Amino acid sequence: xxxxxxxxxxxxxxxxxxxxxxxxxxxxxxxxANEDMVKNYISENIASNPTVHDEKSKAKIWRYAQRxxxxxxxxxxxxxxxxxxxxxxxxxxxxxxxxxxxxxxxTLYPLSWFCMFLLAPVIGRNAAHNHILTETIVxxxxxxxxxxxxxxxxxxxxxxxxQKS
Numbered sequence: 450x451x452x453x454x455x456x457x458x459x460x461x462x463x464x465x466x467x468x469x470x471x472x473x474x475x476x477x478x479x480x481x482a483n484e485d486m487v488k489n490y491i492s493e494n495i496a497s498n499p500t501v502h503d504e505k506s507k508a509k510i511w512r513y514a515q516r517x518x519x520x521x522x523x524x525x526x527x528x529x530x531x532x533x534x535x536x537x538x539x540x541x542x543x544x545x546x547x548x549x550x551x552x553x554x555x556t557l558y559p560l561s562w563f564c565m566f567l568l569a570p571v572i573g574r575n576a577a578h579n580h581i582l583t584e585t586i587v588x589x590x591x592x593x594x595x596x597x598x599x600x601x602x603x604x605x606x607x608x609x610x611x612q613k614s
Contacts, residue, residue, distance in 0.1 A: 458542045459532050462549030462597075466528045469556035473521025476563075480518065487514055494570030501573030510569045513577075517562035525556045528594075534601055544610035548600035555594025561586040 456463065480487065491510045495502045531552050535545050561583050568577035577583060603609035 454536060455542075456536070458545040459536050459549035461546065462535075462551070462553030463529075463532055465550075465553030466525050466532060466556045469521050469559065470525035470529070473518055473523075473525060473559065476514070476518035476521065480514075487511070491566075491570050498571055498573070501576065506569070506574060509574055510566060513562050513566040513569060517559045517566060520562060521556075521559035524558060528552050528556045531598070531601060534605075538601070538604050539608075539611040540600070540604045541610060541612050544600065544604070548597045548604075548610070551593040551597030551600065555590050555597060557586060558590040558594070561590070 488507075488511060491507055491514075495506055495510075532549055535549050535552070538545065540548065564580065564583045564586060565574075565577040568580055568583070572580070600610055604611055
């Protein structure tokens with residue numbers, strides 16, 4: 450049965466979202482299989498860099514890893530729903546492609562938490578939070594997601610970006 454739906458127009462955004470979902474799942478698998486490895490990474494690097502840490506560092510950095518996992522799974526899951534809305538919308542194919550890429554890029558936000566998890570044990574929580582890589586990921590992913598979401602709303606409620614009838 451052919452419904453006339455062509456996934457090719459959203460394939461880039463779909464690929465990014467699916468990879469984000471795989472990332473979130475993989476983190477969950479790592480936590481389940483060897484949580485101590487992750488916690489040892491944190492502890493060993495905090496011990497090697499005590500001047501940039503306080504008594505809360507170990508728990509807070511562990512929470513960064515968890516947030517990366519939770520955000521990757523959750524954001525990717527609802528982004529897949531948004532990609533379906535884009536696919537079924539009346540947007541021009543070029544606009545479907547563009548908006549799906551923006552939504553896909555939005556699923557990269559959890560990498561900011563992952564980046565903080567990797568950097569914080571070595572350079573400290575504040576420095577990791579304000580690191581150029583962390584901030585770039587946040588601004589690009591959140592900005593892209595907002596643009597993609599705007600395009601969906603504009604198409605559905607204001608007939609913008611849509612094919613001419």
